[in-house]
Amino acid sequence: xxxxxxxxxxxxxIPIVLLFVGSFGETWTxxxxxxxxxxxxxxxxxxxxxxxxxxxxxxxxxxxxCVACTLVAVPLAYALxxxxxxxxxxxxxxxxxxPIAAPPLVLAFGFILVFSSDALPWxxxxxxxIAGHVVLTLPYLLQxxxxxxxxxxxxxxxxxxxxxxxxxxxxxxxxxxxxxxxxLGSGLIMVAALSIGEFQLSNLIAGFLSxxxxxxxxxxxxxxxxxxxxxxxxxxxxxxxxxxxxxxxSRSASAYRQGTA
Amino acid sequence: MSIQLQNVTFVYPGTxxxxxxxxxxxxxxxxxAVIGASGSGKTxxxxxxxxxxxxxxxxxxxxxxxxxxxxxxxxQLGVVFQSYALFPHMTAWQNVAYPLKIRRVEAPERHRRxxxxxxxxxxKGMEERRPQTLSGGQQQRVxxxxxxxxxxKALLLDEPLSALDAGLRGExxxxxxxxxxxxxxxxxxxxxxxxxALSMADRVAVMEAGRVIQLASPxxxxxxxxxxxxxxxxxxxxxWEGVVDAxxxxxxxxxxxxTTAHGLGKGQAVTVLVRPENIMVGIxxxxxxxxxxxxxxxxxxxxxxxxxLAVGGxxxxxxxxxxxxxxxxxxxxxxxxxxxxxx
Numbered sequence: 001x002x003x004x005x006x007x008x009x010x011x012x013x014i015p016i017v018l019l020f021v022g023s024f025g026e027t028w029t030x031x032x033x034x035x036x037x038x039x040x041x042x043x044x045x046x047x048x049x050x051x052x053x054x055x056x057x058x059x060x061x062x063x064x065x066c067v068a069c070t071l072v073a074v075p076l077a078y079a080l081x082x083x084x085x086x087x088x089x090x091x092x093x094x095x096x097x098x099p100i101a102a103p104p105l106v107l108a109f110g111f112i113l114v115f116s117s118d119a120l121p122w123x124x125x126x127x128x129x130i131a132g133h134v135v136l137t138l139p140y141l142l143q144x145x146x147x148x149x150x151x152x153x154x155x156x157x158x159x160x161x162x163x164x165x166x167x168x169x170x171x172x173x174x175x176x177x178x179x180x181x182x183x184l185g186s187g188l189i190m191v192a193a194l195s196i197g198e199f200q201l202s203n204l205i206a207g208f209l210s211x212x213x214x215x216x217x218x219x220x221x222x223x224x225x226x227x228x229x230x231x232x233x234x235x236x237x238x239x240x241x242x243x244x245x246x247x248x249x250s251r252s253a254s255a256y257r258q259g260t261a
Numbered sequence: 262m263s264i265q266l267q268n269v270t271f272v273y274p275g276t277x278x279x280x281x282x283x284x285x286x287x288x289x290x291x292x293x294a295v296i297g298a299s300g301s302g303k304t305x306x307x308x309x310x311x312x313x314x315x316x317x318x319x320x321x322x323x324x325x326x327x328x329x330x331x332x333x334x335x336x337q338l339g340v341v342f343q344s345y346a347l348f349p350h351m352t353a354w355q356n357v358a359y360p361l362k363i364r365r366v367e368a369p370e371r372h373r374r375x376x377x378x379x380x381x382x383x384x385k386g387m388e389e390r391r392p393q394t395l396s397g398g399q400q401q402r403v404x405x406x407x408x409x410x411x412x413x414k415a416l417l418l419d420e421p422l423s424a425l426d427a428g429l430r431g432e433x434x435x436x437x438x439x440x441x442x443x444x445x446x447x448x449x450x451x452x453x454x455x456x457x458a459l460s461m462a463d464r465v466a467v468m469e470a471g472r473v474i475q476l477a478s479p480x481x482x483x484x485x486x487x488x489x490x491x492x493x494x495x496x497x498x499x500x501w502e503g504v505v506d507a508x509x510x511x512x513x514x515x516x517x518x519x520t521t522a523h524g525l526g527k528g529q530a531v532t533v534l535v536r537p538e539n540i541m542v543g544i545x546x547x548x549x550x551x552x553x554x555x556x557x558x559x560x561x562x563x564x565x566x567x568x569x570l571a572v573g574g575x576x577x578x579x580x581x582x583x584x585x586x587x588x589x590x591x592x593x594x595x596x597x598x599x600x601x602x603x604x
Contacts, residue, residue, distance in 0.1 A: 152349070153344065153346075156342060156344055156346045157346050157348060159313060159333075159340075159342070159346065160340070160342060160346035160347075160348075161348075161359070162333045162334050163311060163333055163334070163338065163339075163340040164334075164359055164360035164363060164407070164411070165334045165335075165337070165360055165363040165364060165411070166334060166359075166363050167334065170363060174359070174362075175348060178350045179348075179349065179350055181350075
């Protein structure tokens with residue numbers, strides 16, 4: 001078992017390690033490892049206007065996706081949690097399964113069909129890109145929030161607040177929102193991680209000036225290997241940062257939940 | 262302040278479960294315990310008073326005001342939940358101060374009142390603790406302080422002691438009773454624990470299938486239960502089916518029991534109730550109902566001993582402090598209660 005695990009980990013990490021090594025290698029042609037050592041690829045990356053713009057676009061898209069997801073997911077998760085209607089439950093289940101049932105590629109083709117018409121000529125805009133990322137990531141945040149609401153027995157806490165005289169607004173902002181801060185935090189980091197690495201949908205619907213980092217990254221592979229490696233390492237670092245943040249947030253959320261259980 | 266339920270009926274949608282035609286009155290400063298088996302409707306009764314459910318018919322009157330359609334938050338009732346429902350993101354004092362914050366009490370004043378309320382329930386020095394760092398009993402006290410701090414019109418307790426261990430339960434019973442008397446607040450205490458109800462309440466309502474089948478003082482409920490099911494639910498009981506033989510005698514499967522004059526007609530079916538502690542060990546002068554049998558179960562519980570004596574195919578359950586072997590028992594006529602037959 002340990003051998004299989006070891007081989008699997010090697011298989012997983014070797015490409016990542018090679019990317020790191022390659023990003024610092026001076027030349028890398030027809031050999032197992034690159035020769036020489038340089039920081040030029042990173043310098044070149046920093047000087048490249050299209051990569052800089054793509055990096056900023058990615059950050060803008062991630063930020064806007066997180067904001068939009070928060071604004072939509074918190075009230076929606078609350079409504080799903082409170083609803084006893086069978087129809088609503090079925091709708092929620094469909095929504096949760098959406099990213100699996102309808103892959104980004106299918107969603108992208110749908111977007112192209114709908115938003116390339118004269119009536120809705122928004123294909124290529126950053127707003128459509130953000131909307132696409134929201135559709136893809138929202139179910140993950142919703143699932144996290146609804147599960148946490150159930151775990152916290154939010155309904156009982158709300159009844160208690162109501163019996164103490166709290167209005168709906170007071171209950172929502174004094175009890176619901178503060179209690180969900182941990183799951184919202186970990187859910188948003190997951191949203192950010194997914195959004196940073198999203199390629200399929202972005203590649204098909206992003207405009208030339210609103211291409212996010214992964215889309216521009218593809219072009220790097222038509223050039224020098226070291227440059228491509230450096231550009232990938234930057235994306236990988238961002239994604240790792242988000243994943244580490246997510247792991248930390250979910251660990252602190254679970255410690256908090258254990259305390260409340 | 263008094264609480265009245267007038268012919269209140271509520272059925273959960275799509276079921277036949279609920280409460281039916283409830284008439285109940287809780288006097289000012291009274292502690293009414295509501296007991297019953299699971300599904301008897303006792304928690305529904307509390308939900309109706311609190312406003313979590315709205316009756317389909319009937320009225321709920323609080324201190325002379327009809328509150329039947331009034332939202333929960335406008336009823337001004339303190340509710341202590343079975344799970345305590347303390348807000349985990351707030352400290353003990355913030356939990357207690359929350360109803361004051363809702364009522365726009367100034368921050369320093371609400372802190373002072375919350376700290377004071379915590380001191381009154383014996384939690385001085387624990388103001389900054391979060392609920393999850395408190396024991397079950399301490400959380401219970403915080404929940405009580407929170408329910409009382411805004412001077413509610415009445416207090417509703419939904420099985421508040423069921424999550425505590427036996428030792429702490431006894432302590433909290435006394436604590437709740439003390440606070441209830443100190444605040445002079447009308448209280449409805451829902452419980453499935455008959456011992457808790459008998460020891461705490463001014464009156465006890467026994468519910469069955471959504472109806473109150475007896476409302477009486479604890480002593481009356483124990484000594485004179487209205488039905489076989491009440492007798493069986495409240496305390497330990499010997500319950501035998503019998504037939505009236507004479508104005509002071511009843512036939513039971515293992516013989517004839519002499520009773521006090523009961524005024525029932527000959528041949529009438531009855532349920533005979535004798536409490537285990539009223540079964541006397543041995544034969545004493547002047548006690549007529551004597552039965553010999555074999556001990557089939559004997560449990561030593563320290564201060565008392567509980568035994569089952571097989572007599573004529575039935576079992577007489579007794580309770581005594583005597584440790585000698587038991588072969589005969591006797592029952593005084595005045596300790597025999599006749600209830601309507603279950604059949």
